[in-house]
Amino acid sequence: MSSNQEPLAAHNQSGRAQRVNLDAGGNARLTTLGRTAYLQALDDGWADHRRLHHEGRRARALYDGAREAVASVLGARTDEVFFAPSPTAAFHAVIPALLAGHKRKGNLVVASRIERAAVLNALEFSNATEHLVTVDERGFVDPDGFSAAVAQPGVAFAALQQANHEVATLQPLDHAREACTKAGVPLLVDATASLTHVAPPTGLWDALIASPADWGGGQGVGVLALKSRARARRVWPEDQDAWFPGGASLPAIFAAAVTLQEAESLRKERAQLHTELIDSIRRAAALLPDTEVLGDPFNRLPHMCTFSCLYVDSEALMAQFDALGFAVGSGSACTSASLEPSHVLAAMGVLTHGNVRVTLDWDVTREQVARFVQVLPQAVAQVRGEMGVTGL
Amino acid sequence: MTVHFLDTRGQRCPQPIINLAKFVLTIDENDSVEIVSSDPAAEFDIPAWARLKGRACSAPRSSRDGISPPSSNSFEVWFTVGPR
Numbered sequence: 001m002s003s004n005q006e007p008l009a010a011h012n013q014s015g016r017a018q019r020v021n022l023d024a025g026g027n028a029r030l031t032t033l034g035r036t037a038y039l040q041a042l043d044d045g046w047a048d049h050r051r052l053h054h055e056g057r058r059a060r061a062l063y064d065g066a067r068e069a070v071a072s073v074l075g076a077r078t079d080e081v082f083f084a085p086s087p088t089a090a091f092h093a094v095i096p097a098l099l100a101g102h103k104r105k106g107n108l109v110v111a112s113r114i115e116r117a118a119v120l121n122a123l124e125f126s127n128a129t130e131h132l133v134t135v136d137e138r139g140f141v142d143p144d145g146f147s148a149a150v151a152q153p154g155v156a157f158a159a160l161q162q163a164n165h166e167v168a169t170l171q172p173l174d175h176a177r178e179a180c181t182k183a184g185v186p187l188l189v190d191a192t193a194s195l196t197h198v199a200p201p202t203g204l205w206d207a208l209i210a211s212p213a214d215w216g217g218g219q220g221v222g223v224l225a226l227k228s229r230a231r232a233r234r235v236w237p238e239d240q241d242a243w244f245p246g247g248a249s250l251p252a253i254f255a256a257a258v259t260l261q262e263a264e265s266l267r268k269e270r271a272q273l274h275t276e277l278i279d280s281i282r283r284a285a286a287l288l289p290d291t292e293v294l295g296d297p298f299n300r301l302p303h304m305c306t307f308s309c310l311y312v313d314s315e316a317l318m319a320q321f322d323a324l325g326f327a328v329g330s331g332s333a334c335t336s337a338s339l340e341p342s343h344v345l346a347a348m349g350v351l352t353h354g355n356v357r358v359t360l361d362w363d364v365t366r367e368q369v370a371r372f373v374q375v376l377p378q379a380v381a382q383v384r385g386e387m388g389v390t391g392l
Numbered sequence: 393m394t395v396h397f398l399d400t401r402g403q404r405c406p407q408p409i410i411n412l413a414k415f416v417l418t419i420d421e422n423d424s425v426e427i428v429s430s431d432p433a434a435e436f437d438i439p440a441w442a443r444l445k446g447r448a449c450s451a452p453r454s455s456r457d458g459i460s461p462p463s464s465n466s467f468e469v470w471f472t473v474g475p476r
Contacts, residue, residue, distance in 0.1 A: 311410050312406065341405070346435075351440040352405070352437055
């Protein structure tokens with residue numbers, strides 16, 4: 001950078017660069033309230049909540065309160081809510097259990113091509129016959145294709161995300177629910193990217209999975225909600241914690257529940273701000289040369305957007321943003337251990353390299369996004385310059 | 393109207409696309425390019441590049457003629473990219 005330019009990374013009074021988390025998908029900062037709840041649960045709920053003495057019962061009260069709070073947000077009964085050590089663990093448990101519960105019906109599972117890897121991996125591991133419905137170039141699942149697929153004989157269950165975790169596109173969940181009800185097929189809804197950002201999918205799921213780390217509840221816990229009518233047979237040993245043997249961390253569970261209520265109460269005002277801020281990033285990205293802004297501009301999560309820059313190595317671009325104080329995400333193969341491109345971007349038929357994913361955290365400010373929008377053109381131009389691909 | 397050949401085997405994402413973009417600058421505007429890549433991302437990125445640049449692009453083929461096996465045991469994808 002030449003000396004006559006202003007430094008691009010903002011500094012606070014102590015001179016330390018301020019970090020901005022623009023990679024908040026499943027990776028949001030623990031909220032202040034969440035931290036307080038976590039510490040309170042460490043103090044008051046340190047005991048094993050399954051033991052019947054005074055200490056155990058104090059822990060139990062926190063655990064029961066957490067279940068109740070989550071159930072009320074999801075429109076579930078308290079005994080329909082379970083806590084896993086992670087959302088991934090929840091997918092890995094519920095998918096084989098739903099398959100086992102519908103064994104006599106068949107082992108066909110209908111899902112979109114752009115479900116999370118945890119879903120697709122669990123289906124493959126369980127030897128399910130997969131019917132993966134195509135998506136269009138904006139990431140919307142083909143609604144007629146989905147309806148036709150669930151109406152086939154031998155469908156054990158269907159799985160659909162409320163919104164995509166890489167490109168933010170909202171799926172036609174109402175339509176999917178209707179088709180599943182008509183066909184008598186249970187629906188597993190992946191709400192890991194969407195809960196607290198859009199209205200909860202109340203009444204639309206038979207099983208639902210959510211990710212507290214996505215709303216500022218911290219890592220180390222996942223939520224499974226399962227309707228009591230759902231046929232699911234657990235395919236692992238008995239335990240007092242029937243769904244997740246050994247249970248999950250109580251402080252993480254308690255913080256997850258408290259922050260869920262917090263995020264839900266702030267959802268509308270946050271969504272309004274996030275929509276406006278993401279619109280400004282989408283506009284700025286669309287002005288970059290040879291850049292494709294992905295997903296739908298309107299029917300999307302409020303706090304996420306993704307774009308791909310031709311000829312750019314995502315890893316170099318992420319390092320460039322990192323040096324400027326911004327943590328961003330990417331769905332490009334060049335940034336993952338495997339050389340396989342993102343199955344989401346591939347299924348949409350869009351550029352899989354040079355991919356940048358911006359996901360706003362709950363504490364994001366207008367000033368931070370304005371600064372990102374300001375540095376964006378130069379950051380991309382600099383990486384292109386270093387790679388010798390300017391003017392292609 | 394010549395069909396040129398560009399071999400990007402062994403190059404990793406996004407190098408095949410960079411070399412394709414550089415290559416088309418050197419050929420006549422009515423010419424086409426037959427390109428082969430061993431990078432799994434190229435299967436999706438070459439058609440996406442062609443779409444962004446307003447060029448025609450064939451369906452992917454697993455070998456030069458789409459019938460015979462690829463020249464090595466590893467992954468290969470072939471395309472013919474047309475003029476603008």
